[in-house]
Amino acid sequence: MACNGAREPLLTRVADCTPANNNSNRCGPNRRRIRRVRSAPLAEFVPKDINGDAPLPRSPSIFGNLHPSFRKVAIFLTVYLGVGTLCFYIVRNQISGKKTNGILDAAYFCVVTMTTVGYGDLVPNSVLAKLLACSFVFMGMALVGLVLSKAADYLVEKQETMLVKALHKHKRVGQTEIIKEAETHRVRYKLYTVSFLLVVLISSGTIFLATVEKLDPVDAFYCVCSTITTLGYGDQSFSTEVGRIFAGFWILAGTVCVAQFFLYMAELNTENRRRALVKWVLTRKMTNVDLEAADLNEDGVVDAAEFIIYKLKEMGKISQEDISLVMEEFEDLDVDQSGTLSASDLILGQSTET
């Protein structure tokens, strides 16, 4: 039961930690101002994306040199397109429509199917080919939705800092300010980046369709819109060999880009509402009822940590369930039941274990 009330920093006074120190209280001259919680040692373990997806340790693979997101994407995409192209090449006689080169058409059909564009310029006409298309479209949706979306998000985030830098070129601001600006308005800059990419993709697609596929400019633009939204009416599509090679890459980029655009729109909306809520929670008046509710250890006052928990709970960042989970762990660790953890609790805990 030693040193429960010790008021000195732990590491310097662990040796002479005695009950005598209990009398020093919060009003004493040695009291320091509150400081920040030092960085938890697991910072790189902590999820950064909106889905809170924590990267768990991975086993090495042939795509070892790539960033984890890209390694995963590269593996999935290669397997999917490889198997898909092979399957549709084998059943190429059971697919009817405008044909060019066997392998090329199979790959093009595979991309048009996985992105759910589905022009209908090539359609399966046997039971086998139809069921194959059905299974590939479901797998393709999962691949685009679950894997490509994350990779795209990572790419956009990478280019974001460049954009912020470019936007602030005329002002003389340091690297730190740029990073801070990008952090605070992350979603907004992501939306700008993806909008810029979208303009590039729409223009390049329209120009390509007008020049290579010889479409009327309005038809070219209409085909671009119908493709990137995955609408794919099919009255206008890629019918030349060169066109289908271009389409393979362009459709994938375009559809993912539009999807990310809508994703960021939703995120921005959510973030704005959250900001409004945070502002409201932080500026509203504290009352005695709040003080009592926030007083976690019932010592009659609310210290900084208790205040933080109360406010973050109000903001909806943490739930009662989160708090209860950690509290259970705390009560296990607090071997001497003093209501606080100190070096002696850790030592006592180790000795009870052994």
Add this chain to the structure above:
Amino acid sequence: MACNGAREPLLTRVADCTPANNNSNRCGPNRRRIRRVRSAPLAEFVPKDINGDAPLPRSPSIFGNLHPSFRKVAIFLTVYLGVGTLCFYIVRNQISGKKTNGILDAAYFCVVTMTTVGYGDLVPNSVLAKLLACSFVFMGMALVGLVLSKAADYLVEKQETMLVKALHKHKRVGQTEIIKEAETHRVRYKLYTVSFLLVVLISSGTIFLATVEKLDPVDAFYCVCSTITTLGYGDQSFSTEVGRIFAGFWILAGTVCVAQFFLYMAELNTENRRRALVKWVLTRKMTNVDLEAADLNEDGVVDAAEFIIYKLKEMGKISQEDISLVMEEFEDLDVDQSGTLSASDLILGQSTET
């Protein structure tokens, strides 16, 4: 500077709060065991969905009796489909393909476009109609992605408890346990619910296409898959009047259902990873370094609230930015700079304001 160290519950001792109470310390016989943070008064203000979307106060409307989510959806959907059907009805002579009834075809074309199915059985063939279709598909995507998805999520959540109840019918469990079970595995049960709905929609669609549209069973199933995934090759589609009425509702339900299915798959994946991370954070050994890092107010010991903040930060639930924001507010409120908030701080704060 009075009563910074008061150790009694606030509301009972506010009157006789004097510096004399400062001497009572954490080891005293009056110390209580830690209790839960009482519910913040803003519980209903706190976002519950994964997007953290907080419902802000709304102005009354003609859809006033509906739940906010549905009111919004009903308004958007009515306006979109109304304007869309009207527009495409006006340009009906500039749309070519298999036609039935003018208004019906316009509404059917509108749904096929907004869900990005785009069969191509009806295609715009003038510049005006093409540009109209382009603008409607973008608005439709936004509507389905941003609005319908949330309404669907709300509906699924409502039906979830019913499902959990049905699954536990043979066991004698109380209402509370059912709710708790549903809370803990919310995403999993959402996925079950949506899977069940998907089976119903796929079966009903296949049966309808086989009986009313007289399609071969394989073709009917193929058309169902091609529709709900928004692929819409267009070699098989709804060509009768009755078929297109059914299609209007069924396509909307089917495409939203498949989208939710993939959304919940992604959520479940994220939740499982998060659970693994939470378990890892809670079971890993605390060291002296952790104790020192967690000690927010540098008093040499880690109390419950500090421990909670440290662990939640490790879990990635809260960030340093969140903590800093609230700390600023805390330091403003702590008028007497005692490092704790008490009733006297509130009174002092009010008097400085006035």
